[in-house]
Amino acid sequence: MPARPGQPQDTGWAGGWPRALIFDLDGTLVDSAPDLTAALDHVLATYGRPPRGLDEVRHMVGDGARVLLERGFAATGGPPPDGIDAAMTRFLDYYRAHIADHGRPFPGVVEQIRRARAAGCRIAVCTNKTTGPTTLLLDALDLQGLVDTTVCGDTLPTRKPDPAMVSECLRRFDVTPDQAVMLGDSHNDVAAARGAGVPVVVVTFGYTAIPPAELGGNALLDRYDDLPEVLAGMRSVMPSEVPAG
Ligand SMILES: O=C(O)COP(=O)(O)O
């Protein structure tokens, strides 16, 4: 809403919450690495390759399943003999059947989403995962009802780190970049958010191989219980909070 002369600018934040929170999925909203590891190691085993295990696989997540598979094969002797598409089919067959055997929303995130929604904030999921597994995962964890829109790795021609997916979330919610906050765990999230002009909170419990503090986010989040405090700190330094006129 444009500010009237002499009135403070309406930034759209209400009750300490922005108008939109844009969540990355793997490593930010859901601790999905154990199921992704099981699926990757299952596929590798069918090719006689050794498992990679959770500690290694968690750092391979964030660029979509195909890249995860490519990384898994690269670490075990090279591409699959029948091609990556055949391996992808095996991966998706297994992953769909075991989408949330172990995966859970990170502690506290559901409560914070409920609080944000009660204050009128809308929730987007912005993930490089494709739409099929994303929908299955959100359904399996009863998150679908808490999410207003999802923009997935196959929604647009480009994926994160390109900013288009984040801009698409803003467009769907009809909000400006400073009325939204992105939460992510990787370089891809920070680059996409920054490219779209959206401030970004980096969670410190995600899957990045780069130390979270070095990703260049606006703030770090160690646990979801701290989210209101972290947002309050970010809001106090946002230029749009300076009263207009
Ligand atoms: O690598 C993936 O499958 C997607 O990862 P993201 O949810 O962190 O974007």
Ligand SMILES: [Mg+2]
């Ligand atoms: Mg992620």
